[in-house]
Amino acid sequence: MSSRSFPQFPVVDASSRTGFAGNRLDRIAEARTGLSAAEVAARPGAGFYLFTDDGAVLSGPEAAPVALHDRAAAEYLGAALDQAIVLGFDDGVPRLAARIPGLSDGAAAWTRDLRSLAVDGTLAPHDLGAIAQARSLISWHDRHGFCANCGQKSMPSHGGYRRDCPACGTQHFPRTDPVVIMLAVDGDRCVLGRQYRFAPGVYSCLAGFVEPGETLEDAVRRELYEEAGIRTGAVTYHASQPWPFPSSLMIGCFAEATSFDLVREVEELEDVRWFERAELSAMLAKTHPDGFLVPPAMAIAHHLIKAYADGGVV
Ligand SMILES: [Zn+2]
Structure with a gap:
């Protein structure tokens, strides 16, 4: 018998007490092959975490902001839904990330950097965790538009969890x-x-x-x-x-x-x-x-x- 003892269920990892650790999305990693972000984005109830260069796009009151936007709101705010990324599913409902090229002055929304959001604790932990996942993926796409093997332009695939090079066939994966x-x-x-x-x-x-x-x-x-x-x-x-x-x-x-x-x-x-x-x-x-x-x-x-x-x- 092993001398190693595991904690009793329910396990509360020390990690779970840190900011950005509350992500509860089912990432469906085994089902990403051929997954179309555009098709998932059109499903009923799809929710979007949105970003500009300045941070996460939020709506509602500053003391209780809303981070998840429905498709109508995402379109109204000018999100680039053709480049959306499938983050996963929350109780079977899709959650995606998308970038907004620029937030117009009249939009009923505002941005906040992720560090401030984590410090002030105004978002639910599951939203903050999903935002961390989304921000990393959007940043990866922003910086990896060209194949590191041959230099040609690469294309998103697998719901945004991979980039493929049409020229040389190399597959590129998000880095951690x-x-x-x-x-x-x-x-x-x-x-x-x-x-x-x-x-x-x-x-x-x-x-x-x-x-x-x-x-x-x-x-x-x-x-x-x-x-x-x-x-x-x-x-x-x-x-x-x-x-x-x-x-x-x-x-x-x-x-x-x-x-x-x-x-x-x-x-x-x-x-x-x-x-x-x-x-x-x-x-x-x-x-x-x-x-x-x-x-x-x-x-x-x-x-x-x-x-x-x-x-x-x-
Ligand atoms: Zn290539």
Whole structure:
């Protein structure tokens, strides 16, 4: 019998507490072959998440915005429905994403960037999750209009989940870029850093892209050495978060420090330092005497820090 124990149902993943994690759409990935977005967009009840370059298109009051638009509204707002993407189905009803080239001044709609929507929490988690999926896919189409193999123009297929090159036959798939984000710990203290662009007082976990040919554990250890100058040993996974800027997956880990003298990477970090576990609780409660803060609850960094502050890990 395995010594590994799984949590009891219903499982509540640590990941589910992060922003953008509430997507409940049935992605019907097995049924995308030959799927026509135009045909799905014409089905009764089809709903559309819409975007401009500035963010998600919303209607209704700002305190309780509506993110999902019916076909009539999408057409009225000028959505490019001929380039719609099938995100999936919600209780059998299709959900799609589409771009609006430009929102007219008279339209009864407005835009909001995804980060702000995740922070202010005015959208239902399932809408925010679907918007993250939609934003990543729209961004992928925007940046991958030409075949990376032969340079010819490629065409959307599979309901928008693939692009095919008519010239050389190469199939192109949406990308997801893995990023490790981690808390290096040593008993009752851990390492947090401050990027130059952070709001005053905010410290967060260090993070970086996973490189080709690298395990997650090695990426965690490499990034901590590059950014903070410390060596780490064991690495454990905690949670992940879709991060639609434009298409990352944040992979949150804890790492056990095996060296302790910090050397800051000056290009990226304004400061890096050890924090005592008790300090983290004050930062989470916004009562730290020096005014230090952690990222908002939508961010996976918040949940890594909180899990460690609560003593639930390592
Ligand atoms: Zn090609």
